[in-house]
Amino acid sequence: MQTILGANGVIGKELSYLLPKFTSQIRQVARNPKKVNKTDELVKADLLNYQQTEQAVKGSEVVYLVAGLKYEAKVWQQQWPIVMKNTIEACKKHGSKLVFFDNVYAYGLVNGVMTEATPFNPNSKKGEVRAKIATLLLDEIKAGNLKGMIVRAADFYGPDALLSLTYSTVTEKLKAGKGAQWIGNVKKIHTFTYTPDAGKTTALLGNSDAAYNQTWHALTCPEQITGEDYVRIASEIMNRPFKGIQSLPKWGVRMLGLFVPVLREFVEMMYQFENDYIFDSSKAQKFLNENPTLYAEGIRQTLK
DSSP: OOETTTTTTTHHHHHHHGGGGTTOEEEEEEESOOOOTTTEEEEEETTTTHHHHHHHTTOSSSEOOOOOOOOOOOHHHHHHHHHHHHHHHHHHHOOOOOEEOOOGGGGOOOOOOEEOOOOOOOOSHHHHHHHHHHHHHHHHHHSSSOOEEEOOEEEEEEOTTTHHHIIIIIIHHHHOOOOOOEEEEETTOEEEEEEEHHHHHHHHHHHHHHGOOOEEEOOOOOOOHHHHHHHHHHHHHHTTTOOOEEEEEEHHHHHHHHTTTHHHGGGTHHHHHHBBBOOOHHHHHHHOOOOOHEEEEHOOOOHH
């Protein structure tokens, strides 16, 4: 049995497409879980409740924590430590291996390339939370209390990544025949992880015993592209002339945040779009002998 905690999200779905290669028993766990494969088992559970989490994990060889919480710092501060502690304790009780799908917020502003060895140095409230919960897991692994790993991804793009930055600012705009938008500096390098690659990496590593007790970066295209490059590629694919990009600076995001709560919460993460954001996944590429999807193909599939 392999269990997905936080089913229904884009990574949970991509992971679900791959897991039948490794197991005939897949359990989807969420408050309102849905089947991805015909034989999936559905379990309703609130990960803030230990008893429900423990029962959802029971009988699992591998547990994937891919849950997402409401994008608010206060919610993260209150709920993420509970979710992580409940999951860790449940996995320890049932002898399950734990794969935690994470982001790069804990690294903070990195002057250079982000690798698995990059130290935690968060400069945001959300980054502090991610550093705290990742450390909880890493400490348990180091103490030998369970087998686990962390798989990190850069910002998403992909066919079903409807909550990604590029979906609302590029995909939707171009499909509507409008000009693309961007948040921050369009000239800065910004790495994006293709969601099918993220799911593929998580499935392959979760089923590779030698991958455990380590941190990994999900397969991600090594091409260093800027926001301007991303929009130009998308425009070419759609046979649209590239007419530049409407860029929204930090003060603009802050102003819009007065009316759009998610943008209000995004202001503290603007450093990721005002500076180069370079993510390296060569460790996973070498270990898995797999290559990430190139941006041109990934963007093409996304625009479909």
